[in-house]
Amino acid sequence: MNLKNKKKVAALLSTVLVIFILSACTSASTASNEYTTLEANENISLSVALFPYVPDVNLFKTVISEEWEKAHPDVELKFLDWNCYDNKTLTQDDADVVTFDALYLTEYASTGQLLELDSSAISQQEDILEFVREGVKYDGKTYGAAQMICANLFFYREGDTELANVYNVDELYDILGENILDEPNPKEGQGLAVDLSSGTGNVCFYLDAIIDAKSVYTDFAELPDLQHINEKAVEGLNQMILMEGRALSSKELNWAKLFGQGIGKAYIGYSETMADMNMDPSQLHVGTLSLADREDIPLFYVDIVAVNNSRAKKMSSRKRELAIELVELMTSKDTMTKIISGGDGGACQYILPARTGCYDTLETNFPIYTQLKAIAGQDGNHVFRMGANAHDYIDEAKKVLPHYLLQ
Numbered sequence: 001m002n003l004k005n006k007k008k009v010a011a012l013l014s015t016v017l018v019i020f021i022l023s024a025c026t027s028a029s030t031a032s033n034e035y036t037t038l039e040a041n042e043n044i045s046l047s048v049a050l051f052p053y054v055p056d057v058n059l060f061k062t063v064i065s066e067e068w069e070k071a072h073p074d075v076e077l078k079f080l081d082w083n084c085y086d087n088k089t090l091t092q093d094d095a096d097v098v099t100f101d102a103l104y105l106t107e108y109a110s111t112g113q114l115l116e117l118d119s120s121a122i123s124q125q126e127d128i129l130e131f132v133r134e135g136v137k138y139d140g141k142t143y144g145a146a147q148m149i150c151a152n153l154f155f156y157r158e159g160d161t162e163l164a165n166v167y168n169v170d171e172l173y174d175i176l177g178e179n180i181l182d183e184p185n186p187k188e189g190q191g192l193a194v195d196l197s198s199g200t201g202n203v204c205f206y207l208d209a210i211i212d213a214k215s216v217y218t219d220f221a222e223l224p225d226l227q228h229i230n231e232k233a234v235e236g237l238n239q240m241i242l243m244e245g246r247a248l249s250s251k252e253l254n255w256a257k258l259f260g261q262g263i264g265k266a267y268i269g270y271s272e273t274m275a276d277m278n279m280d281p282s283q284l285h286v287g288t289l290s291l292a293d294r295e296d297i298p299l300f301y302v303d304i305v306a307v308n309n310s311r312a313k314k315m316s317s318r319k320r321e322l323a324i325e326l327v328e329l330m331t332s333k334d335t336m337t338k339i340i341s342g343g344d345g346g347a348c349q350y351i352l353p354a355r356t357g358c359y360d361t362l363e364t365n366f367p368i369y370t371q372l373k374a375i376a377g378q379d380g381n382h383v384f385r386m387g388a389n390a391h392d393y394i395d396e397a398k399k400v401l402p403h404y405l406l407q
Contacts, residue, residue, distance in 0.1 A: 044075050044319050046326055049082035049095035051303045055275040055349045063339045064330055088391040090308045096323050102136055102302040103386045109138035110388045115307035117142045121324050127355045132302055135383030144306030145331040146354035151300045154289035155267040163266055168290035169239045176243045184247035186263045192243035193255040193264030199398035206401055208299050209233035209291035217297050219385035223393045226400045234404045236291040241406045250407045271372055274350040281368035299384040305330045333357045352376055
């Protein structure tokens with residue numbers, strides 16, 4: 001082949017190559033545009049599981065729906081039932097976005113059940129209580145945003161100078177003593193009002209008491225051996241049982257409501273139970289209480305909103321973005337302040353929010369939040385965590401622990 005023919009062949013090959021490349025690029029572009037178009041026109045809805053143990057879960061649904069509709073009126077929210085205490089796995093059948101107790105964060109995160117979030121996914125993180133912000137990470141990574149906190153707080157009535165300087169169960173027992181009853185009925189102004197009827201609740205009381213007894217915080221990555229029960233921790237629980245009355249301690253009663261009616265000299269319970277007391281909160285003093293004979297190390301349950309990773313794996317990028325945006329909205333200052341305030345004209349929920357800015361707003365209309373703000377912001381607060389076998393441990397502990405209690 002002469003040089004002239006070689007040049008013709010080379011030119012022809014170049015032309016074919018250019019056409020091939022242009023064709024490939026056009027096809028790729030068309031495929032990309034097709035994917036984007038399909039995703040943009042996707043009929044998206046999001047399913048949500050709220051934390052069920054709040055004074056008014058329907059108020060959560062109403063406020064969250066109203067706030068979400070302002071931003072995304074075309075994206076429907078569907079509220080599903082799901083309970084972290086009964087479910088050790090998050091499946092494809094569960095909600096896109098779930099709210100759960102940080103007790104199970106290690107279990108869910110370590111097994112890949114939660115979508116890892118970019119550190120910038122949740123805005124204004126500096127507004128989140130510092131101990132919460134740091135305490136809800138797993139392996140240094142973010143898997144959700146804190147919505148609420150709660151703790152077993154110590155309540156007594158205005159004017160009760162006997163209880164004003166009580167800081168642990170030993171000191172409380174010295175004042176209340178054993179509540180001996182002839183019949184299993186609560187008495188006005190006597191003893192301790194506290195819910196000790198829950199198996200899971202008593203296991204958590206026990207773990208809390210271990211931390212107080214040892215005077216060292218732990219996230220219970222390694223949970224205590226149930227073959228060797230901590231005697232000091234059990235002693236703290238049994239003192240509460242005696243102060244309440246052995247005939248009463250296992251009864252399922254609304255102790256907050258009874259305390260509001262004058263039953264019990266002191267009450268131990270969550271802040272949100274004030275919604276059941278039907279009394280003027282200005283007549284209450286609130287603090288924390290050590291469950292051992294020494295200084296308290298305050299533990300706070302934290303409710304976290306996160307994205308179900310088994311669902312996220314099958315989401316389009318757009319739906320995944322919306323799910324993360326919903327996490328942020330559900331935990332935002334404005335949303336939580338509105339919920340806690342009772343929405344439009346409702347009653348205060350007395351929930352402890354995870355964001356400091358909520359307290360500043362709430363205490364204007366609900367002065368009890370001045371006390372609650374001091375409790376949430378005190379030094380030494382920690383997030384109540386458990387290890388990767390939390391569900392199995394609680395199930396086993398519920399069988400073992402009753403043998404050591406006086407109920």
